[in-house]
Amino acid sequence: MTAGDRPRRPPTAQQFVLEEIRRAITSGELRPGDPIRQDALAAELGVSRVPLREALKILEGEGLVAYRVHRGYGVVSLSMDDLREVYRIRELLEAEAVRRAIGELTAADLDRLEEIQRGVERAGEAGDVAGMAAANRRFHFTLFECSGMPRLVRHIRLLWEATDAYRSLYYSDGENRQRVNREHRATLAALHDRDAEKAIASLDEHRAHAVAALELAFSEETAAKPGQ
């Protein structure tokens, strides 16, 4: 019954709009390639175009929307090549983050990671796909942040956000959700052993499965509608 129970509306319209557009893109409400009409979207969200445009500038920087002068914004559609590129860059940066984190990891950090992983599993068992995706994110970034390299984490976050629209595909499959838990457990074991290379290998595998799933989804999609 406290104020924090349901997601409170952010203090500024800008932040509210930012979250709304993000949600709309990841949920598929706004689909890749869709143009974004400022007037219509602003009216729909009940704000003026000014905060909307600032939010769009942020999303442009994150690579979620594309912008052309006098032509406006549109949701970017990623090709499979783009996705592979994002995952390759993540491989490079996340390996560095884990290597640095290993040396800094405290017992308290490991406990937190264990607790978060329990949350991932709870959400998975409850069939809460969105909750599991959020907890998964917490798991990974809690680890990355132990690296003590905030800029590195920022770049990794940018990469994750760029593919948010496609991540839901992965989590909607029950088998993938189980696999995630196995891989997280393997990662945790490696972290307990302070074995950086093993942890990295485990995360690489984790990522490779996601890419494979996306390849499959893409090939099905292009097979279904060869034209567009």
Add this chain to the structure above:
Amino acid sequence: MTAGDRPRRPPTAQQFVLEEIRRAITSGELRPGDPIRQDALAAELGVSRVPLREALKILEGEGLVAYRVHRGYGVVSLSMDDLREVYRIRELLEAEAVRRAIGELTAADLDRLEEIQRGVERAGEAGDVAGMAAANRRFHFTLFECSGMPRLVRHIRLLWEATDAYRSLYYSDGENRQRVNREHRATLAALHDRDAEKAIASLDEHRAHAVAALELAFSEETAAKPGQ
């Protein structure tokens, strides 16, 4: 005498303001830690606050300025740790870019790089520090873009831009400028040989010297004014 002779004013106020603020930050006109008063800056540049704020949002995404709600923007000041982190991430990403580029490099690409390097040397001999920095940038990014990984290049560009304010320190020293040319020549030789690892090693050295120069500048600065 044609229209393209001097830098034409960009088509939108937003882009104009963006370039102006960037220039002001890299030139030291706006110094790290300085707050950015929207009204004053907008008036100075002869535009309203709307395009200014959108430009600032872009710069925030690039990490050049920091923002806090209701408190506005300010030029970020980087610590030596921040700089080391940026250069470490560059090391990881630029190595990947070079590895990918090596396989794709055409004779035309190599010719272009040679030509650009001649431009770097010309600017250096003429004592045109800003011109040399710009040509140096072209040299590196022309190479990176051969990787065929646009997102990777985007992330590398973000990292370069984050340290633009500090790069001028390096180029203001004549010995460093000579060193740059030697290292570019070494990189070019490795590229001609299609030796990725040698090219990467050469660029790593290039970067290490820049970091060393920054370390020196930082230690002098903190020695000069221990308080702030």
Add this chain to the structure above:
DNA sequence: ATATCCTATTTTGGATCCAGTATTGATTCT
């Protein structure tokens, strides 16, 4: 004298309105 509270001012956040550019559809000419 110090700390606290209140008020005035500064500064940012947002809404509305106007101007300029791109797009669409109709019209005309070949």
Add this chain to the structure above:
DNA sequence: AGAATCAATACTGGATCCAAAATAGGATAT
């Protein structure tokens, strides 16, 4: 019929104005 041209429309870019939050300064109470 098809292409080119031009006008009407839709949409973005930008300026001005208003509201709300933060800050600074001064008054008051202890």
